[in-house]
Amino acid sequence: MDDIPTDGPHPASEHGPDRRWYDDDAGPLVRLYALTRGRTRPASEAFDLIALITADSPYGPDSPYGIDPGLPPEPATILELCRYHPQSVAEIAADCDLPVGVVRVLLGDLLDAGLIHVSRPVPPAMLPDERILREVINGLQAL
């Protein structure tokens, strides 16, 4: 997909003042997307906000293997967040203080590298039975 942009944004004069920068050219303009090397969409799939992510990596601060030497800080942080309990994409974004779009790209990389598992949300219409909703109601009342 879109990778490291090879040439910078075209000067406005080349395309007229109203010409927008787009595609790869826009990447470096947005600092946050520098973390994703300019990519705005994950390579593999669109992660639902409530898809649950579980880390599946031998690396980590508490691991005898230590922190994966190949991972930049942000993906390493994501792995650490979902090491012990599945975390939703929304929680990961909130905890990392990164926009969801950035987190989705980083998750795509981690998925491709085989470092995470994704549990996609079950649409309410496909819930196994009424028991789940009854559980939710009871759980809410017990809050």
Add this chain to the structure above:
Amino acid sequence: MASKHSDDAPAPSTPGTRVPRATGPDGEPALALKILVAGGFGVGKTTLVGSVSEIRPLRTEERLTEAGRGVDDTGGVEQKTTTTVAMDFGRITIRAGLSLYLFGTPGQDRFWFLWDELAHGALGAVVLADTRRLEDCFPSVDYFERRAIPFVVAVNCFQGSRRHAVERVSLALDLDAGTPVVLCDARDKESGKKVLVTLVEHASRLHTARLLA
């Protein structure tokens, strides 16, 4: 998001993708359910999400491709101008392996496109209403009615509010007979819980009705 959702197919296993591993205590797949909190600007969405869950701000860095549609004639050229949209987000853990996620919808009309992602697969929605500015929640009511997403209208009011509010609101919003309207105090946890319980019960009824149909 411009990208298509990949979870249209029945979960949990889609051919060609990994087997999900997130599981509950009994080895069942972990379940995440989503509830939207919608309503006009300043009606108390943040307050409601915060009263029943641990609230956190969620940033989405959105391209303005969709938001700009109808404003700028881009002639099919994709803009990549981005904007940050903040929304409220909270989690309620029902038990290990079963969580409820609340999302406060962005108030501004120009972020309607974000709603589609939020509404996708939602269990239901709470439309918060203020009787002094009832018209502010018309767009939300329309949105959920059109998509057949179960919703309740929660009239956010302080104590001692007028007692006829429920009927008046139901009439004024021209709600379907089965759509619950409840009075609530978004600041109050018990009140917020009641709103959510009403919603899940309503969604459950519709779910059963659909199964029997």
